[in-house]
Amino acid sequence: MQLPIQIDFQNPHTLQVQIVEQFHDLIRGGRLPPGSEVPSSRELSEQLHVSRNTVMGAYEHLVEEGYLYTQRAVGTFVTQTIATGTQQPLSRVPSHHRVVNLPLPYTGRGPPGLHQSRDRVLLYDFALGRTDPKSFPEKIWRRLTLDCLGGAAAWMSEYLDPAGLPELRQLITNFLGPARRMVVSPEQVIIVAGCQQGLNLAAHLLIGSGTRVVMESPCYRGAAFLFESYGAKLVPVPVDELGIDVARLPKQPVKLVYVTPSHQFPTGVTLSLDRRIALLEWAAEVGAYILEVDYDADFRYEDSPLPSLQALDRPGCVIYMSSFSRSIGPGLRLGYVVVPRDLIRAATTLKALTDNGQPWLEQATLARFIRDGSWAHHLKRIRSTYRRRRDALVTALHSHFGDVEISGAESGMHLVWRLPRHLSPAHEFQVTARRCGVGVYCLQNSPAYLYEHMEDRDRILLLGYGSLAEEQIEKGIATLAQAAGR
Ligand SMILES: Cc1ncc(COP(=O)(O)O)c(C=O)c1O
Numbered sequence: 001m002q003l004p005i006q007i008d009f010q011n012p013h014t015l016q017v018q019i020v021e022q023f024h025d026l027i028r029g030g031r032l033p034p035g036s037e038v039p040s041s042r043e044l045s046e047q048l049h050v051s052r053n054t055v056m057g058a059y060e061h062l063v064e065e066g067y068l069y070t071q072r073a074v075g076t077f078v079t080q081t082i083a084t085g086t087q088q089p090l091s092r093v094p095s096h097h098r099v100v101n102l103p104l105p106y107t108g109r110g111p112p113g114l115h116q117s118r119d120r121v122l123l124y125d126f127a128l129g130r131t132d133p134k135s136f137p138e139k140i141w142r143r144l145t146l147d148c149l150g151g152a153a154a155w156m157s158e159y160l161d162p163a164g165l166p167e168l169r170q171l172i173t174n175f176l177g178p179a180r181r182m183v184v185s186p187e188q189v190i191i192v193a194g195c196q197q198g199l200n201l202a203a204h205l206l207i208g209s210g211t212r213v214v215m216e217s218p219c220y221r222g223a224a225f226l227f228e229s230y231g232a233k234l235v236p237v238p239v240d241e242l243g244i245d246v247a248r249l250p251k252q253p254v255k256l257v258y259v260t261p262s263h264q265f266p267t268g269v270t271l272s273l274d275r276r277i278a279l280l281e282w283a284a285e286v287g288a289y290i291l292e293v294d295y296d297a298d299f300r301y302e303d304s305p306l307p308s309l310q311a312l313d314r315p316g317c318v319i320y321m322s323s324f325s326r327s328i329g330p331g332l333r334l335g336y337v338v339v340p341r342d343l344i345r346a347a348t349t350l351k352a353l354t355d356n357g358q359p360w361l362e363q364a365t366l367a368r369f370i371r372d373g374s375w376a377h378h379l380k381r382i383r384s385t386y387r388r389r390r391d392a393l394v395t396a397l398h399s400h401f402g403d404v405e406i407s408g409a410e411s412g413m414h415l416v417w418r419l420p421r422h423l424s425p426a427h428e429f430q431v432t433a434r435r436c437g438v439g440v441y442c443l444q445n446s447p448a449y450l451y452e453h454m455e456d457r458d459r460i461l462l463l464g465y466g467s468l469a470e471e472q473i474e475k476g477i478a479t480l481a482q483a484a485g486r
Contacts, residue, residue: 001037001038001039002039002047003022003026003032003038003039003044003047004026004031005019005022005023005026005044005047005048006022007019007048007049007050015048015050015054016054016057016058016061019044019048019050019054019055019058020058020061020062023038023058023062023067023068024067027067027078032078033078034078034079034080035077035078035080036077036078037075037076037077038059038068038075038076038077038078040075040076041055041056041059059076060431063076063434064430064431064434064445065445066079067079122434122437122438122439123437123438123475123476123479124437124438124439124468124472124473124475124476124479125438125439125467125468126393126414126438126439126440126441126462126463126464126465126468126476127439127441127464127467128266128413128414128441128446128447128462128464129325129330129413129447129464129466130413130464130466130467131325131326131328131329131330131413131466131467132382132385132386132466132467133329133467135378135381135382135385136328136329137328137369137374137378140369140374141365141369144365144368144369144372144374145361145365147368148361148364148365148368149361152360152361152364155360155364156360159356159357160357160360161357162348162351162352162355162356162357163187163189163190163191163348163351163357164189164190164191164336164357164358164363165191165360165363165364165367166186167367167371168191168363168364168366168367168370169186169187169189169190169191169336170186171367171370171371172186172189172336172370173185173186173189175370175375176338179297179298179305180294180297180305180307180308180310180311181307181308181311182307182308182310182311182320182338183311184310184338187344188338188339188340188341188344189336189337189338190336190337190338190339190347190348190351191334191335191336191357191358191363192321192323192334192335192336192337192351192358193333193334193335193355193358194323194325194330194333194334194335195293195295195321195322195323195325195335196222196226197335197354198293198319198321198323198335198336198337199222199223199226199227199291199293199321200226200354201337201347201350201351201354202256202289202291202319202321202337203226203227203230203232204230204350205343205346205347205350206255206256206289207227207230207231207232207255207256208230208231209231210231210233211230211231211232211233211255211256212232212233212235212250212252212253212254212255213227213232213233213234213235213254213255213256213257213258214235214236214237214249214250214254214256214257214258214288215227215234215235215236215237215257215258215450216236216237216239216243216244216258216259216260216264216450217236217237217238217239217450217451217453218239218266218267218443218448218449218450218451218454219236219258219260219265219448219449219450220260220265220266220293220447220448220449221447221448221449222447223258223293224449224450225449227258232256234450235250235254236450236453237249237250237257238453239264239267239269240269241269241407242269242271242272242274242275243259243261243264243269243270243271243272243275244257244259244264244271244275244279246275246278246279246282249279249282250286251286252286253286253287253288254286254288255288255289256288256289256290256291257279257283257288257289257290257291258291258293259271259279259290259291259292259293259309260293260294260295260296261276261292261294261306261308261309262294262295262296262297262300262305262306262308262411262412263295263296263297263299263408263410263411263412264408265295265296265447265448266414266416266443266446266447266448266451266462267407267408267416268407268408268409268410268411268412268414268415268416269407269408270306270410270411271306271309272306273306273307276306276307276309276312277312279309280309280312280313280314280315280317280318283315283317284315284317288317289317289318289319289340290309290313290317290318290319291319291321292308292309292310292318292319292320292321293321293322294308294320294321294322295322295323295325295326296326296411296412296413297322297411298326298327298379298383299326299383299386299387299411299412299413300410300411301383301386301387301390301409301410301411302410302411303410305411308320310338313340316340316341316342317340318340319337319338319339319340319343320337320338321335321336321337321338322335322336323335323336324366326413326466327378327379327382328366328378332362332366333358333362334358334362334363334366386413386465386466388470389465389466389468389469389470389473390409390415390465392465392470392473392474393409393415393463393465393473393477394406394409394415395474396473396474396476396477396478397417397477400477400478400480400481400486401420401477401481401484401486404417404420405417405418405420406418413464413465413466414462414463414464414465414466415462415463415465416460416461416462416463417460417461417462417463418456418459418460418461419459419460419461420459421459423484424484425442425458425459426442426443426457426458426459426460426461427442427444427445427458429442429461429484430442430445430461432483432484433480433483435483436479436480436482436483437479438476438479438480438483440461440462440463440480441461441462441463441464442458442460442461442462443457443458443460443462446462448462
């Protein structure tokens with residue numbers, strides 16, 4: 001098979017990069033569907049008149065990214081689960097649907113890399129952002145969904161409050177009091193499709209072309225790329241072991257500062273109380289909103305969580321958001337934003353203009369899940385599951401690699417391992433690990449961004465432990481140690 005790949009020898013990008021990028025387009029555009037076999041490296045090198053090593057390097061890279069997988073002695077194939085774009089191949093789009101001469105929609109930076117696709121060739125995948133499939137409360141959820149369907153007709157035949165089901169908003173308010181020390185009213189709570197939609201609403205309200213937005217550096221790509229798509233000028237402020245370095249916040253006006261205080265992404269540090277207060281004072285002084293993404297706050301293992309920024313906020317400059325992606329699963333697509341009072345109207349209107357609110361059935365089921373106590377029970381159970389997994393990972397790293405430098409393990413579902421100098425740099429270590437079926441992630445291959453300033457960036461490995469059982473964690477790290485020659 002000949003692939004429609006063009007090599008431009010005048011192009012400043014390397015030949016390997018050109019091949020990789022065109023594979024991205026072919027796969028994401030659906031022209032190389034999941035499961036299809038790609039030409040052998042020899043065939044493709046002959047077709048493109050480039051060296052076989054160049055093609056092999058490109059294939060290795062695509063395997064690392066999860067686009068391709070290799071079956072020894074059989075061939076190389078497109079991964080089954082890779083998220084292809086919604087675009088259909090042009091030839092399959094009816095001609096009256098083909099639109100030309102219109103401004104192109106935003107096709108800027110985004111996936112791949114934002115979410116890690118499930119990779120069948122990996123035996124032990126320390127992927128980020130993945131929850132334990134076995135922990136989904138399937139039985140209860142099925143029962144509650146059926147109960148809700150019993151009275152669904154009236155709800156299904158109406159447009160509902162775009163800000164969300166009143167009962168669910170009230171229950172979230174009740175939860176946030178003791179859990180995050182927040183005193184808020186249900187009108188401030190807007191139910192959204194996960195934090196990503198919360199970020200979108202905030203960005204739509206506050207960011208225009210050239211708006212200065214302070215970002216933690218490093219930070220979560222999904223937020224940074226989104227803000228840039230609205231025209232933001234990102235102002236990176238470094239993160240150290242106490243969280244964002246408030247002494248380095250800019251003095252010039254800034255509209256918005258984005259932070260992940262409970263478990264900074266990707267470093268895993270917790271923003272200290274002093275810095276929380278200093279950040280709020282700075283925001284009040286420069287007139288900035290703070291976007292507090294409280295991702296991972298439900299999983300604090302060592303001590304009690306600190307009060308959220310929203311709880312410490314007096315002037316009303318914090319937009320708080322969290323979701324059920326970690327505690328129930330990202331497939332649920334439910335989360336919430338707590339807006340300051342002066343943004344309630346604008347944010348609710350925008351939510352209505354976006355989608356008229358989240359589907360009723362999932363909201364109603366979740367409300368019952370929280371109301372009947374299943375939520376509290378579930379949280380307690382999975383918190384101890386993830387704590388055991390975290391412990392298993394820390395123990396395995398110590399027993400197979402000795403005196404390891406680990407951070408960010410106090411909460412969340414991933415930790416940071418700073419590789420010692422006698423091991424290879426993180427990007428090479430990741431490749432070695434993958435060859436023996438273990439997925440670990442260097443910063444470049446994670447959803448991290450703005451990490452270029454970090455001196456030790458190529459010693460950092462991110463290891464998610466949410467979806468692996470303790471025995472798998474031990475075996476995975478033992479395999480890694482063997483591969484590293486320990
Ligand atoms: C730091 C951070 N914020 C936001 C999100 C998006 O979360 P949600 O599923 O709630 O949209 C993620 C997902 O991986 C994340 O890691």
